[in-house]
Amino acid sequence: MAEVRNGNMSVYRASIIYNLPRKTLERRLKLNNDQKGPMGPSSTFGIANEKRLCKHIKEMQAKGFPLTMDDLRKIAFQFAEQLEIKHRFNESNEKAGYDWLQLFLKRNPDISLRKSEGVSYARGRGMNKDEVSAYFEMIEKTLTENDLLEKPGNIFNMDETGLQLNNKPGYVLAERGSKAVAMSTSTEKGETITVIACCNAEGNFLPPTCIMKGKRKKPEFEDGLPPGSLVFMSPKSSYITSDLFLEWMKSHFLPRKPAGKVLLLLDGHSTHCNSVKMLQFANDNDIIMLSMPSHTSHYLQPLDVAVFKSLKTYFYESCRLWMKQHPGRRLTRHQFGSLLNQAWGKSATSDNATSGFRATGVFPLNPGAIPDYAFGSNLEALGESQRENLERTQSAQLELGPSTSKTPISYYDKPTPTKVLNEISPLPNKIKEACKRAKQVSMLLTSEDYIAKQKIKEKEKEEKLKRPKKIKQEIETDRNKENKTVRKRKAIRRISDSSCEEVPMSLCDTSESENDDKEEDNCRGCGENYYKTQLVEDWLQCNICMLWTHENCTEFEDMCSVCGNKKKKELKGRKGKGKGKKSTGYHSPTPMAIIPGQTGRDGQS
Numbered sequence: 195m196a197e198v199r200n201g202n203m204s205v206y207r208a209s210i211i212y213n214l215p216r217k218t219l220e221r222r223l224k225l226n227n228d229q230k231g232p233m234g235p236s237s238t239f240g241i242a243n244e245k246r247l248c249k250h251i252k253e254m255q256a257k258g259f260p261l262t263m264d265d266l267r268k269i270a271f272q273f274a275e276q277l278e279i280k281h282r283f284n285e286s287n288e289k290a291g292y293d294w295l296q297l298f299l300k301r302n303p304d305i306s307l308r309k310s311e312g313v314s315y316a317r318g319r320g321m322n323k324d325e326v327s328a329y330f331e332m333i334e335k336t337l338t339e340n341d342l343l344e345k346p347g348n349i350f351n352m353d354e355t356g357l358q359l360n361n362k363p364g365y366v367l368a369e370r371g372s373k374a375v376a377m378s379t380s381t382e383k384g385e386t387i388t389v390i391a392c393c394n395a396e397g398n399f400l401p402p403t404c405i406m407k408g409k410r411k412k413p414e415f416e417d418g419l420p421p422g423s424l425v426f427m428s429p430k431s432s433y434i435t436s437d438l439f440l441e442w443m444k445s446h447f448l449p450r451k452p453a454g455k456v457l458l459l460l461d462g463h464s465t466h467c468n469s470v471k472m473l474q475f476a477n478d479n480d481i482i483m484l485s486m487p488s489h490t491s492h493y494l495q496p497l498d499v500a501v502f503k504s505l506k507t508y509f510y511e512s513c514r515l516w517m518k519q520h521p522g523r524r525l526t527r528h529q530f531g532s533l534l535n536q537a538w539g540k541s542a543t544s545d546n547a548t549s550g551f552r553a554t555g556v557f558p559l560n561p562g563a564i565p566d567y568a569f570g571s572n573l574e575a576l577g578e579s580q581r582e583n584l585e586r587t588q589s590a591q592l593e594l595g596p597s598t599s600k601t602p603i604s605y606y607d608k609p610t611p612t613k614v615l616n617e618i619s620p621l622p623n624k625i626k627e628a629c630k631r632a633k634q635v636s637m638l639l640t641s642e643d644y645i646a647k648q649k650i651k652e653k654e655k656e657e658k659l660k661r662p663k664k665i666k667q668e669i670e671t672d673r674n675k676e677n678k679t680v681r682k683r684k685a686i687r688r689i690s691d692s693s694c695e696e697v698p699m700s701l702c703d704t705s706e707s708e709n710d711d712k713e714e715d716n717c718r719g720c721g722e723n724y725y726k727t728q729l730v731e732d733w734l735q736c737n738i739c740m741l742w743t744h745e746n747c748t749e750f751e752d753m754c755s756v757c758g759n760k761k762k763k764e765l766k767g768r769k770g771k772g773k774g775k776k777s778t779g780y781h782s783p784t785p786m787a788i789i790p791g792q793t794g795r796d797g798q799s
Contacts, residue, residue, distance in 0.1 A: 268288065271284075363379065415527050
């Protein structure tokens, strides 16, 4: 093509010399196309639309909602339908076929099938450039003020991880077409044991400390552990607490601490930050504690980045081999020490520790070590200043609108492939939080201001815990007083406003009476009908016969006089047969005006 354009030879001569069809060369020169295309027919969507699909896939990944293979097949079908492109997709399932998907991935090697990793919304939102840069500024300031920039042996990182006493099944070799490939495990879900790890930027590890659930510690639990390791017992759970962390500082970290000041990096868990005793102990022993911003440890913590994944991999592999060598047996705490020792020797290496500090930018100090993809491309991961600038530019573009452009308005109403794609699979908007929590930023935990704030918080907590006890005591005393006054108060029967007759205060006759009205509407004691009564007082229901009576027509609290007298005689007969047994079936004969908790006929209590 270049020879023909320069006039060195004709199309016919060029086709003979370069062994090309003359018509093909003419067509290429006419279209100015020197790109090599695929053999056979072109793809369904064409090169331009497939590039738009690839771009949309990448945008969805950046937003944290990557597409699955099934999603892409559905989008491809709807995309072809709305653009009125001829296709051979399955119209009954409304999906593109697997053969199209495989060829699409072949034609676009920048898109591949990957296994996604679950990241919570809080983690994605926590990794923003403003907070991470503030964290590195605080590290630089702390290292400079305490002369630790060139002392990697005095920069430590401490973190915990959980290991389960069980072997995890993974990928295995099996017969093709097998319906189920089973692997025997110790239990459905093994016991969780917390392992506390700590290392410095030189690559030196402290022996691990294990936390097990329980009260009594057996010496067998420490068998086989790495030399110098400890086992702590926790009665509630195997997770770390403020008291256990303080115990670890006193008995494990302090004896191995180098002379002078040291920097201890840890996450912002409450067990690391809230105990005033622990913070004061660290301050008194030249231990500078610095916490990371919340939900950033997967990129900022050396142990999370370089050690824990390999530790778990080697530990569960050791569990699998142990189960294979001891079939029919169950993994217990007695085997944990030897299994951890095997995994610890392979994962807790100086190379892993130094690479972890280097990858997180702690030592040597390098804020640029955190890759750009860690922050993502969505608005949630941008810093506050960057987010404001982006929102301003977007609002300015919206204010201008399409009317200021020379392009006719009808152009914006036309369904372009990009618009169609965004309608089929819209990009997710900003997620609204159900409840906003106070986000924890990086802090110097051993500073005097922070310790003073924690002291105030502890006092407030103690006062809150004391308040409910006082309130409960006051309520109980008030109830007791009310009950005493109720029992001592005499029942006074008075006439309603509609009657002028006076009725003297007395107990009603307890003999059974027959009335013409329905028995269930009559008082069990005096026989007066409920609808014809002139007395303003409460009615009570008997627990035995379930009939109603005036509260002053019975001397019992929860039964009528007829049933109460019968039960009283029965109890007296029992008392005569078996002496020494106290009768508790009836109460004092004092008439009751109000029965606490008892609902009357008039709905009063």
